[in-house]
Amino acid sequence: MYHWNSLKMVILLLFLLITGLGPVINASPLSACSNCGDFAVPYPLSTSDNCGDKSYKIYCNNDSLEFLSATGTYYKILKIDPNANKLILKPPIILKDTCYSSDLIDGGLVLDENLPFNISTFNTVMLLNCSEDILRSPLNCSSNSICRQFEEKVEEGNGCMNTLCCHYLKDSAMNSHKIRLRFGSCTAYTCLVDFKADDPFETWNYGIELQWIPPKY
Numbered sequence: 001m002y003h004w005n006s007l008k009m010v011i012l013l014l015f016l017l018i019t020g021l022g023p024v025i026n027a028s029p030l031s032a033c034s035n036c037g038d039f040a041v042p043y044p045l046s047t048s049d050n051c052g053d054k055s056y057k058i059y060c061n062n063d064s065l066e067f068l069s070a071t072g073t074y075y076k077i078l079k080i081d082p083n084a085n086k087l088i089l090k091p092p093i094i095l096k097d098t099c100y101s102s103d104l105i106d107g108g109l110v111l112d113e114n115l116p117f118n119i120s121t122f123n124t125v126m127l128l129n130c131s132e133d134i135l136r137s138p139l140n141c142s143s144n145s146i147c148r149q150f151e152e153k154v155e156e157g158n159g160c161m162n163t164l165c166c167h168y169l170k171d172s173a174m175n176s177h178k179i180r181l182r183f184g185s186c187t188a189y190t191c192l193v194d195f196k197a198d199d200p201f202e203t204w205n206y207g208i209e210l211q212w213i214p215p216k217y
């Protein structure tokens with residue numbers, strides 16, 4: 001008798017766990033992740049399976065927070081603003097004495113369209129070493145485009161000097177999951193967040209701002 005009752009109890013508990021409690025546990029927001037180095041990791045961003053929300057996966061590599069692109073490249077995260085659902089990535093470096101961004105072989109920055117992140121409309125992108133085809137686009141490729149200042153006054157841009165370059169504000173009519181590069185098109189880029197016309201180059205805020213769709217609970 002005693003045995004039979006405890007067996008029933010165990011079965012009842014298992015039943016509750018599987019059918020009842022399981023979904024409740026899965027659906028409720030988990031806690032924020034612990035810091036990565038000195039960096040707070042606000043919810044819903046997630047550096048591990050047992051914290052944050054797994055759809056918002058980022059990586060803590062060597063005490064530095066990183067974002068993984070759809071092509072498998074890690075971009076360092078410079079800043080996170082949880083109230084605005086935004087984070088800022090460090091633009092890839094331009095390899096020394098060339099005009100190649102380090103993510104050129106990946107086709108530039110490519111976000112996974114199934115993830116809740118996109119490229120915000122506060123980014124001013126400079127495309128460098130472009131082919132003439134770019135002139136058919138509505139980008140600003142004039143001799144007073146800010147990309148000229150980047151090439152002439154910023155050391156990282158020196159390798160791109162005297163190539164065709166353009167800049168544009170990433171607006172909502174554009175693909176918000178890509179900054180595209182290609183051999184024979186443009187081979188390097190950099191990006192500024194919250195750039196205002198006439199901001200002097202010494203004050204430029206380099207970054208690629210991403211926005212995330214907040215979780216729906």
Ligand SMILES: *[C@@H]1O[C@H](CO)[C@@H](O)[C@H](O)[C@H]1NC(C)=O
Pocket residue numbers: 062
């Ligand atoms: C980790 O970071 C430290 C300090 O910045 C650096 O010296 C070290 O080379 C890094 N290790 C790796 C594997 O990146």
Ligand SMILES: *[C@@H]1O[C@H](CO)[C@@H](O)[C@H](O)[C@H]1NC(C)=O
Pocket residue numbers: 140142144145146197198
């Ligand atoms: C291109 O950008 C420069 C610098 O912001 C600006 O002065 C110029 O008016 C722009 N030209 C066009 C055609 O939009």
Ligand SMILES: *[C@@H]1O[C@H](CO)[C@@H](O)[C@H](O)[C@H]1NC(C)=O
Pocket residue numbers: 098099100129159160182183184185187
């Ligand atoms: C510019 O791009 C072309 C290919 O589109 C490449 O052959 C050339 O080396 C690039 N220039 C620089 C300075 O990297």
Ligand SMILES: *[C@@H]1O[C@H](CO)[C@@H](O)[C@H](O)[C@H]1NC(C)=O
Pocket residue numbers: 118119120121171172176211212213214
């Ligand atoms: C990016 O996602 C945010 C949050 O859902 C949305 O408000 C915004 O319109 C999206 N931006 C673009 C350019 O698609």
